[in-house]
Amino acid sequence: MEMDKGILLESGTNELEIVEFEVNNNKFGINVIKVKEIIQPVEVTKIPHAHHYVEGIIQLRGEVLPVINMEKVLGIYGKAEHAHSKYIVTQFNKQKIVFHVHNVTQIHRISWKDIEKPSDSYDVGKTKIIGIIKQEKQMILLLDFESILVEINPESGIHVNQVKKMGLRERSEKKIIVVEDSPLLRKLLYDTLNEAGYVNLEFFENGQEALRYLESLALEEAIEKKVQLMVTDIEMPQMDGHHLTKRVKENNRLANLPIIIFSSLITDDLRHKGEVVGADSQISKPEIEQLILTIDELIL
Numbered sequence: 001m002e003m004d005k006g007i008l009l010e011s012g013t014n015e016l017e018i019v020e021f022e023v024n025n026n027k028f029g030i031n032v033i034k035v036k037e038i039i040q041p042v043e044v045t046k047i048p049h050a051h052h053y054v055e056g057i058i059q060l061r062g063e064v065l066p067v068i069n070m071e072k073v074l075g076i077y078g079k080a081e082h083a084h085s086k087y088i089v090t091q092f093n094k095q096k097i098v099f100h101v102h103n104v105t106q107i108h109r110i111s112w113k114d115i116e117k118p119s120d121s122y123d124v125g126k127t128k129i130i131g132i133i134k135q136e137k138q139m140i141l142l143l144d145f146e147s148i149l150v151e152i153n154p155e156s157g158i159h160v161n162q163v164k165k166m167g168l169r170e171r172s173e174k175k176i177i178v179v180e181d182s183p184l185l186r187k188l189l190y191d192t193l194n195e196a197g198y199v200n201l202e203f204f205e206n207g208q209e210a211l212r213y214l215e216s217l218a219l220e221e222a223i224e225k226k227v228q229l230m231v232t233d234i235e236m237p238q239m240d241g242h243h244l245t246k247r248v249k250e251n252n253r254l255a256n257l258p259i260i261i262f263s264s265l266i267t268d269d270l271r272h273k274g275e276v277v278g279a280d281s282q283i284s285k286p287e288i289e290q291l292i293l294t295i296d297e298l299i300l
Helices: 070-074 145-152 183-195 207-220 241-250 271-277 288-299
Strands: 015-023 026-031 035-039 054-060 063-069 086-092 095-101 103-111 129-134 139-143 175-179 200-204 229-232 259-263 281-284
Touching: 015 070, 015 086, 015 095, 015 139, 026 070, 054 095, 063 070, 070 095, 086 103, 086 145, 095 145, 145 183, 175 183, 175 207, 183 200, 183 288, 200 207, 207 229, 207 241, 229 241, 229 288, 241 259, 241 271, 259 288, 271 281, 281 288
Parallel strands: 026 139, 063 095, 175 200, 175 229, 229 259, 259 281
Antiparallel strands: 015 026, 015 103, 035 086, 054 063, 086 095, 129 139
16 A cells, blocks of 8 residues: 555644554554554565664565564564554655564554653653653554664664864854754764754754743743754654744744754655745754754855
């Protein structure tokens, strides 16, 4: 089943659509924007010494794609055969990846404000959960697919070494706020931006918190005296990056604040979404060097 991108929502509505899938009767979700199509399982070619999450590779329309077993990723094992197994073909972080799940059930349209942040009482990094959707008789867990790829191939993530070649730089007078829900990526962005000379940073876990902060600053004095730039992810509980950008640009006292959307969802097909809400630039993860160069251009 090829995904009909016509169902995707207008930019900045703070809504998303998720594909609900199952792994041993547990329900999970993935943003429709990440999904290219859903296919029946096909024969997999095994790869020697591959990461244990990786079943092997398949050929799909001339492309060779890795297949990741979500049962192994999540550590949720069962004994039953899975007659409704599916392959979810995805594209994000400028990669195409196939995820093997036990069933694909339906598509939900929901608001980011209805997605709860995972509790700090368990290790979110290990569970790979970025949000919880409560329904009447069940919960759907939204997964951090980017962290799954980094766990399989650490070189696919953000690295300080990518920035060191830019040399010593002094940028401490520039205040940047970063809006990112992933603890792993917040740490990586902190390290890499510091290495690039940007040490005056403030982090927020979602767009709602960041907007509240910016609106409070705008009441005091000109925003440009307090913050010089914002970097935001797109997928975040409570308020996503597109809606955050729209709200900031619609506020007369905040509208001149440069905003960079830094997300795994930046593709040629979806770039127009950021343009509609007024983003000054859009950069795909994990291109950290391009992010820093763009920050230089926008605030120097």
